[in-house]
Amino acid sequence: MRMTVGTAVQAFTSTAPPAVILAAGEGHRLNGVNRGSPKPLTPVLGLTLLERAILSCKEVGVLEFYVVIGYHADKMIPYLRALEQRLSVLIQPVENLNWREGNGSSALSAAPYVSRPFLLLMCDHLFDPAILRLLLSAGKNTTDCLLAVDCHPDHVFDLDDATKVQLDGDVVTRIGKGPPPFDAVDTGLFLCQPTLFQALEVAKDKGQHSLSAGLAELIRSREFRAVTIGGRFWFDVDTPKSLSRAKSALLQSLSKPDDDGFISRYLNRPVSRQISEILVRTPISPNGISLMSFTVGIIGAVMFCLGGYIWTILAGLVIQLSSIIDGCDGEIARLRFQSTKFGGWFDTILDRYADTAIVAGVSFGYWLAHPHAAVWLGTIFALTGFIMASYVKKEYVIRYQSKPPGGLIGRLIKRDLRIFAIMLGAIANRPYEAMLLVGFLSHVGIVWILLKGHRQMR
Amino acid sequence: MRMTVGTAVQAFTSTAPPAVILAAGEGHRLNGVNRGSPKPLTPVLGLTLLERAILSCKEVGVLEFYVVIGYHADKMIPYLRALEQRLSVLIQPVENLNWREGNGSSALSAAPYVSRPFLLLMCDHLFDPAILRLLLSAGKNTTDCLLAVDCHPDHVFDLDDATKVQLDGDVVTRIGKGPPPFDAVDTGLFLCQPTLFQALEVAKDKGQHSLSAGLAELIRSREFRAVTIGGRFWFDVDTPKSLSRAKSALLQSLSKPDDDGFISRYLNRPVSRQISEILVRTPISPNGISLMSFTVGIIGAVMFCLGGYIWTILAGLVIQLSSIIDGCDGEIARLRFQSTKFGGWFDTILDRYADTAIVAGVSFGYWLAHPHAAVWLGTIFALTGFIMASYVKKEYVIRYQSKPPGGLIGRLIKRDLRIFAIMLGAIANRPYEAMLLVGFLSHVGIVWILLKGHRQMR
Numbered sequence: 044m045r046m047t048v049g050t051a052v053q054a055f056t057s058t059a060p061p062a063v064i065l066a067a068g069e070g071h072r073l074n075g076v077n078r079g080s081p082k083p084l085t086p087v088l089g090l091t092l093l094e095r096a097i098l099s100c101k102e103v104g105v106l107e108f109y110v111v112i113g114y115h116a117d118k119m120i121p122y123l124r125a126l127e128q129r130l131s132v133l134i135q136p137v138e139n140l141n142w143r144e145g146n147g148s149s150a151l152s153a154a155p156y157v158s159r160p161f162l163l164l165m166c167d168h169l170f171d172p173a174i175l176r177l178l179l180s181a182g183k184n185t186t187d188c189l190l191a192v193d194c195h196p197d198h199v200f201d202l203d204d205a206t207k208v209q210l211d212g213d214v215v216t217r218i219g220k221g222p223p224p225f226d227a228v229d230t231g232l233f234l235c236q237p238t239l240f241q242a243l244e245v246a247k248d249k250g251q252h253s254l255s256a257g258l259a260e261l262i263r264s265r266e267f268r269a270v271t272i273g274g275r276f277w278f279d280v281d282t283p284k285s286l287s288r289a290k291s292a293l294l295q296s297l298s299k300p301d302d303d304g305f306i307s308r309y310l311n312r313p314v315s316r317q318i319s320e321i322l323v324r325t326p327i328s329p330n331g332i333s334l335m336s337f338t339v340g341i342i343g344a345v346m347f348c349l350g351g352y353i354w355t356i357l358a359g360l361v362i363q364l365s366s367i368i369d370g371c372d373g374e375i376a377r378l379r380f381q382s383t384k385f386g387g388w389f390d391t392i393l394d395r396y397a398d399t400a401i402v403a404g405v406s407f408g409y410w411l412a413h414p415h416a417a418v419w420l421g422t423i424f425a426l427t428g429f430i431m432a433s434y435v436k437k438e439y440v441i442r443y444q445s446k447p448p449g450g451l452i453g454r455l456i457k458r459d460l461r462i463f464a465i466m467l468g469a470i471a472n473r474p475y476e477a478m479l480l481v482g483f484l485s486h487v488g489i490v491w492i493l494l495k496g497h498r499q500m501r
Numbered sequence: 502m503r504m505t506v507g508t509a510v511q512a513f514t515s516t517a518p519p520a521v522i523l524a525a526g527e528g529h530r531l532n533g534v535n536r537g538s539p540k541p542l543t544p545v546l547g548l549t550l551l552e553r554a555i556l557s558c559k560e561v562g563v564l565e566f567y568v569v570i571g572y573h574a575d576k577m578i579p580y581l582r583a584l585e586q587r588l589s590v591l592i593q594p595v596e597n598l599n600w601r602e603g604n605g606s607s608a609l610s611a612a613p614y615v616s617r618p619f620l621l622l623m624c625d626h627l628f629d630p631a632i633l634r635l636l637l638s639a640g641k642n643t644t645d646c647l648l649a650v651d652c653h654p655d656h657v658f659d660l661d662d663a664t665k666v667q668l669d670g671d672v673v674t675r676i677g678k679g680p681p682p683f684d685a686v687d688t689g690l691f692l693c694q695p696t697l698f699q700a701l702e703v704a705k706d707k708g709q710h711s712l713s714a715g716l717a718e719l720i721r722s723r724e725f726r727a728v729t730i731g732g733r734f735w736f737d738v739d740t741p742k743s744l745s746r747a748k749s750a751l752l753q754s755l756s757k758p759d760d761d762g763f764i765s766r767y768l769n770r771p772v773s774r775q776i777s778e779i780l781v782r783t784p785i786s787p788n789g790i791s792l793m794s795f796t797v798g799i800i801g802a803v804m805f806c807l808g809g810y811i812w813t814i815l816a817g818l819v820i821q822l823s824s825i826i827d828g829c830d831g832e833i834a835r836l837r838f839q840s841t842k843f844g845g846w847f848d849t850i851l852d853r854y855a856d857t858a859i860v861a862g863v864s865f866g867y868w869l870a871h872p873h874a875a876v877w878l879g880t881i882f883a884l885t886g887f888i889m890a891s892y893v894k895k896e897y898v899i900r901y902q903s904k905p906p907g908g909l910i911g912r913l914i915k916r917d918l919r920i921f922a923i924m925l926g927a928i929a930n931r932p933y934e935a936m937l938l939v940g941f942l943s944h945v946g947i948v949w950i951l952l953k954g955h956r957q958m959r
Contacts, residue, residue: 388951422881427888
């Protein structure tokens, strides 16, 4: 079944190219997991493979999709219709009756729909949308077909099964699943010109129906080039084992090691990823998780107020739990492509209020045993340090339009470390002293960032 | 004396055009003020007229200047040499021996130096550099000569003496000092093409040596257009009376009514302008003034700690003084063209620390008479409100890349009002209660801005 492109196409205007997604195969190696449903519908952390492919494209502005189906087209078409509504994009199903011939035959069946450059994706590849941005950016200066390649084969799961390429500079000189030597691994993400269809036709006339055979024709005319993806995430899902590895690799790809503090990176993230893996299957929203983390923080603050060693230890553990959950909102948002400006902002503001409550709770607990006004001056000192450590960085971003200085001190004045230090203090029955210490550290960090800014100005 | 353009010109690369500044006249009407020194050297709030003209151009990227001199060239040349060093720009003195003929003759003497579009300015005009940006922006789409005009003649001091224009759309159809009717007033700021020199030559051949006569030639070929300046500041300084009015108009132009809160606008600014007028003549830097305001704030905070009604009232007045001085750093920076990213940032951070100290002082004073822990919980509540009211706006700017919502609530959570409210509270011997009230108001404002951001996202 091939449908004509409806008038709805005109309704979608986007500067991004359309995307052709190959989703025709059976994926029999995943049959055990899928219980007979087609491979594109395999769920991965809350979304199907196909949904992830479409949403990843939508992240870079793509709104027009041609999804080539074959195996179980009867199940796929209603699913695509539902997806089109839900994701507010145009999805044109393209049925390839000869899908068993090879993926080149599937790509070729999109030819009548596409007469300008287009993204070409395999629906069973998970990837960081930033790779598409690299392709689109590289595509501005060339009319060759472009393939995103990974130059770190040691990172690739099941390298034997992967398609590899040989390169001459950035020109692809060979592509295929054969043995070494090779220079990089094919990630299955392309920015193609309509010339690809002519190349596929030539290969087809030779009786070859794989995408690689078509690409080999482009290689002959040196119209096929590689774009390296650096360390960006991608994963080819083929077997139950690779599916399970893909999930953990995807979770791992969500955290930004450069932005995370030490405690976040080595303690909070490994735990929050486990929690996110569970939460992503529930209907709770990222903002809901922010509120959840905030509420747990407030509970911890109240527990500090009760005084006594047992409550103090418990309070310390509870605020550390709150800090761990604080990582989940962003993870869930990125997992579900639900990141919003408001979400990040809301989370930050709630964090500052939770900090305030924790500082108040710790101080009140301490004051019960040490009823001096000086206790509260220490509180004010620490609280200002905590909020201003974040404030000074926001100001830096606004004034200098660049990231605030990182480095050791930059990481020492982050929330993950503050909360962790107070928890350690609580365990040692010295939460107030720990709070003063990280408060002091915060003020040092603030002065350090100011000095950095002053130097940058010169 | 005409000098050849030195090799130094090549060292300056800027996309902005060069500027020709007419500074040849005697300005005899200002002789009483200047005691014989040439008019371009007339000091206006810490800088000479010529220095202001050059620095205003430098604000929009101009680095290459041709200053036409005539009267007292012997005094002007060493001054220009010194200015060139001090301002790090290229200044080429262009002496016009026939300067008495008219300003057209002076403009024409720059002809050998300029073969591309250039800004043309009268050195005795004060103006907002934003007007130059308007001209440069309008100049991108035309090869006509452009004149910045003011369509609000009621704002113009000494309208009789001003040059007026008649317009047909934005095409200038008449220019001169004659009587009405006219559509707008000539601000003396031009973006010219080298064709101006040909027009001046034509006028010269007719025995006319004024700039207006040359422009009349451009009008004939409809190559002369007007760019309206909206409400932006400009001022023509000719007489001792206009000089004095120019100073107060310049001071007035420094504050941004949209950014200022109510108290700042109607109470602090009128006073801070008077202080700035004095401070600008001292060597104190804008950052030094920030530190001064901060120090006064800390003194007020300490006075609150002493308790007792007298100290409380004094403390209230001192923090209000600190809030007034807080306006001077920006005013002095703008007056001296010394605004820096760091300066604004440093000021903001110091303000938050001063707020902290004031909150601590007010609370300590109150606690002396009411020694309950609840006092300090109120302190934490107010302090978080004060800092977060600013924090939430910074976040808004970063997330939405636009100004945070203003309006009534936006203005109610600004520092000027907080300090003023605490001062009023101090006079009523209720500074703590006043602090709690504005703290509450701050939290309301924070929630309001969050809701605004949430709505904007949708």
